[in-house]
Amino acid sequence: MIIDKGMAMKTIIVDFISYRESVTEALDMAGAREALEKQKSVLIKPNLINTSPHPVTTSPDCCEAVVEYVRSCSRADIIVAEGCGEASYETDEVFRILGYDQMASRQGIELVDLNTAPLKRLKNRNCPVFPEMYLPEIVFTHYLISVPVLKAHSLATITGTMKNMMGLAPPAHYSGSYGVWKKSVFHGNMHQSIIDLNQYKTPDLSLVDASIGLAEYHLGGRECQPPVNKLIVGFDPVEVDREAARLLGFDWRGIGHLRR
16 A cells, blocks of 8 residues: 655545546545555445445445546555444345445455454554554555545434444454444444544545435434535545534534544
8 A cells, every 4th residue: 555645635525416427526636546546455445334225325336436436547456345333234235235246246346344354453552442453454455445425423423434434343342332233332432432443544535425414313314405415535534524524514623533
């Protein structure tokens, strides 16, 4: 994985017309082509918490547009990877039900279950909730593009690109304490848990699908009316999520993991 530390950290918001057109426009405006043309391995990480279709989860059409964009500027090996959170499903079932199997077949790419991937043990004494953490090895060998959807969240206020990293956490180490969800350990101290997690691994590039938006709750409920009709792209996940909060009508200064 190659990252240009000198790249400008600008966040771009474009009007949503279609995934193919708007994903290309947003990524080009953010300078993603320059970053991606240097990569050999790219991991695209959607938000597939359960089997509910878009806008609860990332549309396979959105991810497919990102795959095609990466292909347009790079010969990198591309995978789509996720670790679902719902206890009653495995990630391969979620891929199949939501249409990711068909998308992967069309594009000739691999789908990877991060819940069962080989792990790397990490330590950081500056992380109060997770001074030790286990994360998939593959997220450290690939350029990670986070592709969440715009949603309010019952515990985190919003779920954006930083919270999308919870899909990396293996259930073998992070389930069971605060409910039945496979990543339920994070629920005990959600904001600091998100901060800690992103100290271990944060997205290299983020694209938030704000074409619709969920106004009240991350698993359903009222959609934004009118639809937000935007895409957000940037290299700095904190700034991306602050813009996401603004589009949902929240002041990021009141959101723990964005304020700190």
